[in-house]
Amino acid sequence: MAETHSKPDKRQAIIEAALDLIAANGFHGTPTSQIAAEAGVGTGSIYRYFKDKEDLIHQVFNHVADQISRAILRDRDPDAPLREQYLRLGFNTFYFMVKNPKIQAFNEQYFSSPFGVSHKREILVMDRTHRDAGDVPPVHGLLKSGRDQQIIKDLPLGVLLALAFAPIVFVARDVSTGVLEMEPETVQKIIEACWDAIKR
Amino acid sequence: MAETHSKPDKRQAIIEAALDLIAANGFHGTPTSQIAAEAGVGTGSIYRYFKDKEDLIHQVFNHVADQISRAILRDRDPDAPLREQYLRLGFNTFYFMVKNPKIQAFNEQYFSSPFGVSHKREILVMDRTHRDAGDVPPVHGLLKSGRDQQIIKDLPLGVLLALAFAPIVFVARDVSTGVLEMEPETVQKIIEACWDAIKR
Amino acid sequence: MAETHSKPDKRQAIIEAALDLIAANGFHGTPTSQIAAEAGVGTGSIYRYFKDKEDLIHQVFNHVADQISRAILRDRDPDAPLREQYLRLGFNTFYFMVKNPKIQAFNEQYFSSPFGVSHKREILVMDRTHRDAGDVPPVHGLLKSGRDQQIIKDLPLGVLLALAFAPIVFVARDVSTGVLEMEPETVQKIIEACWDAIKR
Amino acid sequence: MAETHSKPDKRQAIIEAALDLIAANGFHGTPTSQIAAEAGVGTGSIYRYFKDKEDLIHQVFNHVADQISRAILRDRDPDAPLREQYLRLGFNTFYFMVKNPKIQAFNEQYFSSPFGVSHKREILVMDRTHRDAGDVPPVHGLLKSGRDQQIIKDLPLGVLLALAFAPIVFVARDVSTGVLEMEPETVQKIIEACWDAIKR
DNA sequence: AATGAATGAGCTTTCATTCAT
DNA sequence: CATGAATGAAAGCTCATTCAT
Numbered sequence: 127m128a129e130t131h132s133k134p135d136k137r138q139a140i141i142e143a144a145l146d147l148i149a150a151n152g153f154h155g156t157p158t159s160q161i162a163a164e165a166g167v168g169t170g171s172i173y174r175y176f177k178d179k180e181d182l183i184h185q186v187f188n189h190v191a192d193q194i195s196r197a198i199l200r201d202r203d204p205d206a207p208l209r210e211q212y213l214r215l216g217f218n219t220f221y222f223m224v225k226n227p228k229i230q231a232f233n234e235q236y237f238s239s240p241f242g243v244s245h246k247r248e249i250l251v252m253d254r255t256h257r258d259a260g261d262v263p264p265v266h267g268l269l270k271s272g273r274d275q276q277i278i279k280d281l282p283l284g285v286l287l288a289l290a291f292a293p294i295v296f297v298a299r300d301v302s303t304g305v306l307e308m309e310p311e312t313v314q315k316i317i318e319a320c321w322d323a324i325k326r
Numbered sequence: 327m328a329e330t331h332s333k334p335d336k337r338q339a340i341i342e343a344a345l346d347l348i349a350a351n352g353f354h355g356t357p358t359s360q361i362a363a364e365a366g367v368g369t370g371s372i373y374r375y376f377k378d379k380e381d382l383i384h385q386v387f388n389h390v391a392d393q394i395s396r397a398i399l400r401d402r403d404p405d406a407p408l409r410e411q412y413l414r415l416g417f418n419t420f421y422f423m424v425k426n427p428k429i430q431a432f433n434e435q436y437f438s439s440p441f442g443v444s445h446k447r448e449i450l451v452m453d454r455t456h457r458d459a460g461d462v463p464p465v466h467g468l469l470k471s472g473r474d475q476q477i478i479k480d481l482p483l484g485v486l487l488a489l490a491f492a493p494i495v496f497v498a499r500d501v502s503t504g505v506l507e508m509e510p511e512t513v514q515k516i517i518e519a520c521w522d523a524i525k526r
Numbered sequence: 527m528a529e530t531h532s533k534p535d536k537r538q539a540i541i542e543a544a545l546d547l548i549a550a551n552g553f554h555g556t557p558t559s560q561i562a563a564e565a566g567v568g569t570g571s572i573y574r575y576f577k578d579k580e581d582l583i584h585q586v587f588n589h590v591a592d593q594i595s596r597a598i599l600r601d602r603d604p605d606a607p608l609r610e611q612y613l614r615l616g617f618n619t620f621y622f623m624v625k626n627p628k629i630q631a632f633n634e635q636y637f638s639s640p641f642g643v644s645h646k647r648e649i650l651v652m653d654r655t656h657r658d659a660g661d662v663p664p665v666h667g668l669l670k671s672g673r674d675q676q677i678i679k680d681l682p683l684g685v686l687l688a689l690a691f692a693p694i695v696f697v698a699r700d701v702s703t704g705v706l707e708m709e710p711e712t713v714q715k716i717i718e719a720c721w722d723a724i725k726r
Numbered sequence: 727m728a729e730t731h732s733k734p735d736k737r738q739a740i741i742e743a744a745l746d747l748i749a750a751n752g753f754h755g756t757p758t759s760q761i762a763a764e765a766g767v768g769t770g771s772i773y774r775y776f777k778d779k780e781d782l783i784h785q786v787f788n789h790v791a792d793q794i795s796r797a798i799l800r801d802r803d804p805d806a807p808l809r810e811q812y813l814r815l816g817f818n819t820f821y822f823m824v825k826n827p828k829i830q831a832f833n834e835q836y837f838s839s840p841f842g843v844s845h846k847r848e849i850l851v852m853d854r855t856h857r858d859a860g861d862v863p864p865v866h867g868l869l870k871s872g873r874d875q876q877i878i879k880d881l882p883l884g885v886l887l888a889l890a891f892a893p894i895v896f897v898a899r900d901v902s903t904g905v906l907e908m909e910p911e912t913v914q915k916i917i918e919a920c921w922d923a924i925k926r
Numbered sequence: 927a928a929t930g931a932a933t934g935a936g937c938t939t940t941c942a943t944t945c946a947t
Numbered sequence: 948c949a950t951g952a953a954t955g956a957a958a959g960c961t962c963a964t965t966c967a968t
Contacts (some may be wrong), residue, residue, distance in 0.1 A: 136952090136953085150440075151440060152439050153438045154353070154354035154438060154937095155425075155936060157482070157936080157938080158937080158938060159936095159937080159938090159941085162955095167953080167954085168953060168954040168955055169938090169939085169954080169955065170939085170940075170941080170954055170955065170956095171952080171953060171954070172938095172939095173938095173939065173940080174952070174953075176940075178938075179938065179939090185415055204957095215415075220526075230516045231438075234437075235438050235439060236437035238357065238431075238434035238435050238437075238439075239435065239438075240351065241353050259455070262961070277422055279515070279519060281512065281515060281516070281519070282396040282506065282507075282512070284497070284505065284506045285493075285497055285506070285512065285516055288492075288493040288496040288497045288500075289493045289516070289519050289520070289523070292492035292493045292495070292496040293485075293488040293489045293492045293493065293523070295492070296488040297484070297485055297488045300484055300488075305484065306482065306485070307482075308482075308483040312481065312482070312485065314479060315479070316481065316485055316489070318490050319479060319481070319523045319524065320489070320523060322522045322523050322525075323493070323519045323520060323522050323523035324519065325522075326407075333961085347929090357961080357962055357963080358962075358963060358964085359930090359962070362930090367928080367929085368928055368929035368930055369929080369930060369931095369963090370928065370929055370930065370964085370966080371927085371928060371929070371930095371962090372963095373963090373964070373965080374928075377962075378964080379963065379964090380960095448953075479940070519957095536949090551840070552756070552839055552840050554754040555752070555840065557940080557942080557944085558941075558942060558943085559941070562951090567949080567950085568949055568950040569943090569950080569951060569952095570943085570944075570945080570949070570950055570951065571948085571949060571950070572942095572943095573927055573942090573943070573944080574948075574949075578942075578943080579941095579942065579943090589738045600811070605800050622754055627904050631838075635838050635839065635930090637834075637838075638831075638834035638835045638837075638838045638839075639835060639838075640751060640752045640755060642752075654964090668919035671869070672905070678918045679915070679919060681912065681915060681916065681919070682906065682907075682912070683818065684900055684905065684906045685893075685897055685906070685912065685916055688892075688893040688896035688897045688916075689893045689916070689919050689920070689923070691886075692892035692895070692896040693885075693888040693889045693893065693923070694893045695892070696771075696888035696892040697884070697885055697888045700884055700888075706882065706885070707882075712881065712885065713878070714903045715881060716881070716888075716889070718967055719879060719881070719889050719924065720923060722891070722921065722922045722923050723889070723893070723919045723920060723923035725922075736932085754958095757957080757958060757959080758958080758959060758960080759957095759958080759959090762934095767932080767933085768932060768933040768934055769933080769934065769935095769959090769960085770932070770933055770934065770935095770960085770961075770962080771931080771932060771933070772959095772960090773959095773961080774931070774932075774958065778959075778960075779958095779959065779960090805928090928968100929967100929968085930951100930966100930967105930968100931954090931965105931966100931967095931968105932964105932965085932966090932967100933962105933963105933964085933965080933966105934961105934962100934964105935961105935962100935963100935965105936950085936960105936961090936962100937959105937961075937962100938958100938959095938960090938961105939957105939958085939960105940956105940957090940958075941954105941955100941956100941957100941958100941963085941964100942951105942954100942955105943953105943954085943955105944952105944953085944954080945949100945950100945951100945953090945954105946950100946952095946953100947951100947952105947953100947966105
């Protein structure tokens with residue numbers, strides 16, 4: 127009786143296939159024919175759901191960005207102390223990236239390629255489910271609020287974002303690719319170190 | 327025996343042309359024919375100096391990595407306090423990236439593409455002129471030494487590198503691309519914040 | 527038993543849509559999907575009425591040819607002098623073509639494309655409503671009769687047809703496409719000139 | 727030692743191949759791959775000489791138009807009586823078309839397709855070798871001059887062209903395609919009939 | 927050594943046609 | 948009967964690479 131996803135949803139299958147293959151082989155290492163094959167659809171079907179390959183890539187990014195922001199904001203407690211809230215975001219970020227290396231790989235390629243130039247990195251950490259409502263993205267809100275309360279350094283938001291998350295993302299990548307080993311307690315230390323960077 | 331710049335050095339011209347064009351248009355947006363034209367050589371000549379396009383790209387990276395490490399290590403004073411030495415590295419990194427957006431753009435593409443997977447990011451900050459001699463790269467040495475003296479946190483080197491430089495690189499990119507404005511005194515604050523992240 | 531226009535007649539709608547679009551964009555500039563959309567039917571429905579796209583095109587031609595011959599033969603008076611009868615045909619031809627540029631455009635494409643090779647141009651001027659009855663087509667009959675009475679030159683019918691109508695069609699096209707302006711009295715002169723060509 | 731056309735001239739080979747195939751199968755019935763094969767070159771080579779398929783088609787037309795105008799104007803004697811001059815043009819036109827059915831077929835397709843809309847039919851009869859010199863095209867000149875001398879009817883040039891040449895071209899096509907048989911003396915009569923159409 | 931014309935594999939994309947609903 | 952999502956063959960075009968000059 128549950129027909130929640132009764133139809134195979136080819137659109138989604140294509141997006142997933144594109145994500146997997148692009149993460150592994152890059153945009154230009156991934157022919158549309160291969161995406162179609164991986165998704166189990168005919169080559170022409172891609173063009174029923176997406177204007178062209180570039181559109182598909184942007185849609186993959188949207189899909190990915192949704193997942194990322196949902197994961198990062200998981201379990202947040204708006205009433206907890208700011209430091210706690212930040213640590214939670216940091217953990218979520220780190221583990222999501224480590225557990226989803228394909229998303230991480232796709233994301234990096236997207237942002238460092240001509241496709242991603244128009245996008246600001248910041249939108250990633252927006253609460254995309256509410257972004258159309260005009261709300262302040264929670265991550266921004268957290269940092270701003272801490273800055274107002276003089277808990278966090280008086281620096282531009284973009285700078286605070288970099289200090290607070292760039293090292294986490296870098297380390298996560300090195301862990302994913304096997305360049306770096308990581309013991310669980312070290313993760314805690316890294317995020318606390320980022321806190322040291324932004325706190326007054 | 328002086329052969330300072332006796333031959334026009336087409337090899338170098340090709341590498342420079344490739345760097346410029348790839349930074350602007352991406353790997354796959356840059357045909358070899360265009361590189362040859364920009365370098366002022368025939369298309370065939372590329373294959374006299376490089377095995378294939380992939381080889382050329384790796385050589386461009388080597389060229390770029392040399393410049394980066396040279397720039398980062400500029401004016402270092404091995405006898406200055408560790409904090410001073412780190413601040414110098416941070417400044418050098420930031421300003422080099424901001425002043426060389428093409429190198430930055432190329433670098434990011436390289437690392438986030440299938441080309442760069444095999445390379446560890448760390449080698450970037452090695453003193454590449456001596457890396458074959460088995461020396462310890464100076465940046466690593468600095469962090470290690472600080473860790474030994476219990477001035478810097480007890481974290482793996484890769485992590486310390488991420489904490490110390492990732493935010494700087496991120497911010498530099500946003501400044502290059504115009505996403506972020508940056509007053510000179512803010513730069514100082516950013517690097518000091520990174521120091522807060524790694525110092526005990 | 528009145529079934530005058532009981533069913534929406536999708537077949538006719540498809541033919542009209544095809545005529546419009548092909549006249550504007552050419553055979554190959556007109557996808558079947560577009561024809562279906564314009565006709566207000568599903569893409570698949572085309573194949574219920576026509577074997578394939580080629581068949582559809584031939585049917586459009588038949589439709590067009592019917593209209594042309596009906597228009598050309600309008601108001602003819604079999605008892606009028608031959609010259610009068612011819613002038614009438616010429617006028618009808620000219621004004622029909624000028625007022626129906628889409629039909630003219632389709633027709634030309636059809637005849638000069640591989641589709642039309644098999645068709646003889648002559649059938650156009652046949653009285654298509656009676657062609658299956660074995661009658662002599664009226665236009666042919668007129669010319670033949672004039673030739674027999676030694677009013678019209680002793681030339682093969684195909685040649686007489688070309689002399690009598692080709693200039694009219696050419697000029698009509700140029701008028702339709704705006705290449706040529708045409709004052710009403712000039713039309714009279716053109717058709718009389720064609721009469722000069724065929725008359726003894 | 728004559729090395730007049732020492733190199734195979736691929737450009738010309740491609741144009742000839744395109745002409746042959748398009749005349750037989752139409753623009754869209756002729757893949758570029760087939761043209762390349764027929765011309766004995768690689769598919770990519772087409773794009774060294776022509777921007778794209780459309781450009782190739784226009785170049786084929788230019789080639790064809792040159793040949794036509796050269797052929798039509800062959801043996802003309804500017805000092806002969808106007809009627810003689812016209813008859814010569816008519817003969818040339820007829821025989822060239824009959825002997826070069828591929829050119830005729832290509833030409834018709836070109837003019838009745840979206841490719842040819844921008845071109846006026848008239849330019850065909852220009853002396854293309856001198857068209858850049860701003861000269862009056864000889865065929866136009868002839869008709870104009872006849873009109874001025876009140877030998878030819880007082881009708882617009884475009885109309886005179888249609889009266890003088892359309893029937894010839896029509897008949898030539900029917901002869902080429904086998905629809906019409908033609909005895910030599912009939913040709914003479916046809917062209918004289920066209921003269922009757924334009925003469926006062 | 928240097929060139930650039932030539933190549934053709936491989937890409938993205940279109941569209942006539944089918945068939946499950 | 949009607950539909951339109953799905954298909955995949957086939958098209959136009961690009962570009963890394965080769966090789967005769």
